[in-house]
Amino acid sequence: MATLSIKVLDKNGKTICVSSGEDFVSLVCTAEYKEGDMVVLETSQKNIHVFLQVDDALGQAFCFITDHVHYRIPFGEKRISYSPKAFLGNRHYIFARAASEEEICAYRNLALNVCDQHGDTHCFPHASANVETRGEAVFAARNAIDGVCENRSHGEWPYESWGINMRDDAEMTVDFGREVEADRIVLYTRSDFPHDNWWRQVTLTFSDGTSVDWEMEKSSQAHVLSVEKKKITWVKLSNLIKADDPSPFPALSQIEVYGRVVL
Numbered sequence: 001m002a003t004l005s006i007k008v009l010d011k012n013g014k015t016i017c018v019s020s021g022e023d024f025v026s027l028v029c030t031a032e033y034k035e036g037d038m039v040v041l042e043t044s045q046k047n048i049h050v051f052l053q054v055d056d057a058l059g060q061a062f063c064f065i066t067d068h069v070h071y072r073i074p075f076g077e078k079r080i081s082y083s084p085k086a087f088l089g090n091r092h093y094i095f096a097r098a099a100s101e102e103e104i105c106a107y108r109n110l111a112l113n114v115c116d117q118h119g120d121t122h123c124f125p126h127a128s129a130n131v132e133t134r135g136e137a138v139f140a141a142r143n144a145i146d147g148v149c150e151n152r153s154h155g156e157w158p159y160e161s162w163g164i165n166m167r168d169d170a171e172m173t174v175d176f177g178r179e180v181e182a183d184r185i186v187l188y189t190r191s192d193f194p195h196d197n198w199w200r201q202v203t204l205t206f207s208d209g210t211s212v213d214w215e216m217e218k219s220s221q222a223h224v225l226s227v228e229k230k231k232i233t234w235v236k237l238s239n240l241i242k243a244d245d246p247s248p249f250p251a252l253s254q255i256e257v258y259g260r261v262v263l
Contacts, residue, residue, distance in 0.1 A: 003044035004096045011036020026095040033073045041069040049099040056093045057086040061115045064177045067122040081137040081160040104261050111174045111257040116142040124177025131167045139163030141172050144252050149188045151253035161190045162252040171238035182259035183229045190251035191220035197247040203239035207232045
């Protein structure tokens with residue numbers, strides 16, 4: 001069993017509320033969040049699978065936790081890439097639960113993580129990129145693994161996306177934090193036409209050293225690619241070739257990677 005502890009800390013590290021339990025912990029925080037507050041998940045074991053909910057408006061995420069997690073409550077410009085219902089009010093339900101072996105081995109979207117943030121999060125899967133348009137939260141890499149597939153506009157939630165700032169060398173990596181076995185990739189490219197352009201080809205590179213060039217079409221529907229089962233720890237999206245379209249703004253709304261965790 002793993003001892004799990006959840007705390008809400010203020011900007012000075014003072015504990016606002018705390019709770020702990022064995023394999024499951026829940027916490028109701030009855031305070032309005034202020035800038036600098038964070039949710040902290042501490043575990044007695046490293047490298048464990050948990051279901052984590054940092055806010056009831058976001059829902060739970062299936063995560064691989066390598067160390068203590070410090071989740072910074074978003075404020076200001078960073079708030080607009082989240083549901084306007086998230087993190088508001090003075091009653092917040094937070095929980096963490098250790099996953100069973102059956103849950104860990106289930107076939108799922110291994111890239112999905114509504115709890116992802118910038119930096120060294122200790123919480124996987126984790127998305128990172130070499131560019132995010134103007135450094136704005138609505139164009140951050142994390143938006144592409146938050147489970148929101150709406151792609152017919154751009155900007156504030158639910159139209160957040162990964163924006164590449166018109167860079168031809170843009171690339172994004174989804175790190176799973178441990179070995180997984182994947183066999184299907186799904187992309188929702190942003191399709192706010194005519195504002196948006198689209199990619200006629202992208203390259204997927206996998207941690208096992210293999211890669212595939214993927215020809216795509218102009219569409220708001222899911223692009224689906226089945227691949228031979230691969231044991232990987234990350235996948236990279238790069239070599240993004242724009243279509244011959246007047247717009248200079250292709251972008252990615254969501255990437256999904258389907259498979260199972262390797263135990």
